[in-house]
Amino acid sequence: MPDSVSLGFQASGSGFPIVALAWVLIVIASILMTLSVLRGPLMQRASSTTNHYQAQQGTVNFHIARELPENYACIMTGRSHxxxxxxxxxxxxxxxxxxxxxxxxxxxxxxxxxxxxxxFGFDVNCTDTTRDFNLTVGMDRASLQRAIGGAYFFQVNITEYSDWGVNTLPNGTFLRYTTLYKDTEKCNGKIKVQTCDLHAGIAKFPVRMDGKTVELQGTWKDDKFIERKYMLPADMVIPGSGNILGGFSMIVKSLYESQAFMSFTGATGYDVSSTGLPATQYLTMNGTTPGCADRWDNPMEDIIELTRDIGFRASLQYAKYNTTDKQKVEYDSGTTTLVYVTNYDKMWIAIAVSLVGIFAVLPTFWGWWELGRDVSLNPLEIANAFGTVGQESHIMRNVDPNQNVGGIVNAVNDIGPVRYGAWEMSDGVTSPRLPVSKYLQFLLLLLFIEQMTRVLAKDLGPKRITVSAIAPGPAATEMFFQSKTQELIDTIAGFSPLRRLGNPEKIAALAAFLAGPTRSRVSGRVIGANRGSFV
Known part of the structure; x- marks a missing residue:
């Protein structure tokens, strides 16, 4: 095998362009292989997750009342109705x-x-008007009196319509909500007034169900009013009985009826008197103290939403007692599932990048058919092919270079356990540094002695005391031969280039030298008398 390797470089003068081309191909292949690592991030970006909604449709019996009984909401007493x-x-x-x-x-x-x-819902009709106001304090007497007289800047009135002629209306009474609010920061201008009439009847509500619970969707503007129903006026109610809208007006009044009145009081500035929480809840102050620049939001939307919610809750509750109040309705349902989505443009780019790396390496294998047999990158085959230059004791020295992995294993099977080691180069001479099992404590002791020798040489040098040590390696002593087989003794002796063990007499002569009168030039040294071996 070494002959074949050396032949490849004998005609280096004429083959240099081919070798240079091969190196160029290897460099290009390496660059392209490095770029191929981009396939990972590209494939990650090509795949993402999204929520997939799978729709279903069907019908269900929904228990809810379209209408409520006349005396379901309130009780009226006395002559005032x-x-x-x-x-x-x-x-x-x-x-x-x-x-x-x-x-x-x-x-x-x-x-x-x-x-x-x-x-049970409401048909809502609203109208908007304005009123003039002016709380600006001027230099003239008229403006001062007007500011002192004050004005209402916020009002909410909730009534069940009871004006003359209500008893003759075809649909009876209805709810009337009126809001007055100053929505400008100016001290003079227009105050807005909104009046909404709510006629009761049947409305269709968009809802969402989950299990046995239901919630209204959208706002009152999303409801579809179907039909008005007659509502009994309050003055026609028999004392001790009641009507429907009286209950609604009582709840809405308790939550929203409110007002705020502002006037100028001279040196103390503007004064505000209010009733009900909404006068504060819908207020936006322009400073830390009340003033004519304060403004209010319109609570009408919230009031109508409250009425809508109360009506829907009452319809659900009444259906518990009147089980015939049920509707067969169509529903849309579905489940949301997390699914993977592939971006095929990015995926194809990632595949192309992967293939670039593969095809970039293929030219480096050009001519593989000329090897003459199947070849792998198994470490045993590589070691057998190249051997160890200059080492006649190599364990594969007698193995056929054309053997495959199985043949190599069979050929060296009788050698015994094989360990990895390192070949250390020192002054041009190679020496094996082989780890020896079960000798850890012994090796630690040797290292301790080496370091102790150097330290003592420095510490005792000023006293003209020299300290050195001898590393004899394996020596042919009686203790060395105990409990060792001849095969192990031969192996240890083979560690030395001289293929023999140390001689105790020669080691003793070295010790005598270090103890003799000529020792003064040697100190702090660990002298190896191990015949070139390392233990």
Whole structure:
């Protein structure tokens, strides 16, 4: 095998261009292989996750009342026909709204379903007007008196319509909500007034169900009003009985009826008197103290949403007692699943980058058919092919260079255990540094003695005391031959280039030299008398 290797370089003068071309190919292949690592990030970016919604459709029986009984909401007493109390059912509705409790559907269940159901709702009609205001304090008496007189900047009025002629209306009474609010930071201008009439009847609500709970979707503007129903006016209610809208007006009044009045008080500035929480909740102050530059938001949307929620809750509650109130409705349902999505453009780029790396390496294998047999990169085959230059004791010296892995193993099978070692080059001479099992404590002791020799030589040198040590290696002593086979003795002797053990008499002569009168020039040295071996 060494002959064949050397032949490859005998005609280096004429073959240099071929060798140079081969090196160029190797360099290009290395660069392309390095670039091929981009396939990992590209493939990661080519695959991503997304939520996939799988839709389903069906029908379900939804228990909800379209209408409510006349005396379901409140109790009226006395001659004034005013609402005195809420009924127990409507009181529960108000309490559940106050707690923002989940709305449960009686005897109905559907997972992640959206549908539309009919219930007790309102037809909303609103009109907008304005009023003039001016709280600017001028130098004239008129402006000062006007500012001192003050103005309402925020008002919410909730009434059940009871004007003359209500008894003759085809649909009876209705709810009237009026809001007045100053939405400008100016001290003079227009105050906005919005009036909304809510006529009760049947409306279709968009809802979402999950199990046995349901929630309204969108706002009141998303509801579809179907039909108005007659609502009994308050002055036609028999004392001790009640009507529907009286309960609604009582709940909405308790939560939203409010007002704020502002006036100028001279040296102390502007004064505000208010009732009800909304006067504060919808206020945006322009400074740290009240002033005519303060403004208010319109609470009308929230008031109508409250009325809508109360009506829907009442429809669900009444259906618990009147089980015939159910509707067969169509629903849309579905489940959301996390799925992988592939970007094929990026994926093809990643595949192309991978193939570039593969094809870049292929030219380096050009001519493999000329090897004459199957070849692998197994370490045993490589070691057998190249051997160890200058080492006649190499364990594969008698193995056929054309053997495969199995043949090599069979050929060296009788040698025994094989260990990895390192060949150390020192002054042009190679020496094996072989680890010897079960000799750890002994080797540590040797290292300790070496270092101790150097330290003592420095410490005792000023006292004209020399310290040196001898590393004799394996010597042919009686203790050395104990408990060792002849094969092991021969192996240890083979560590030395001289192929023999140390002579105790010669080692003793070296010790005598270090102890003699000529020792003064030698100190702090560990002298190896091991015939070139290393233990």
């Amino acid at each position: 005013s609402t005195s109390l809420l009924t127990k059912n409507f009181s529960d509705v108000a309490q559940n709204y106050s707690r923002r409790s989940e709305m449960a559907v009686f005897d109905t269940s559907c997972t992640n379903c959206t549908t539309a159901v009919e219930g």
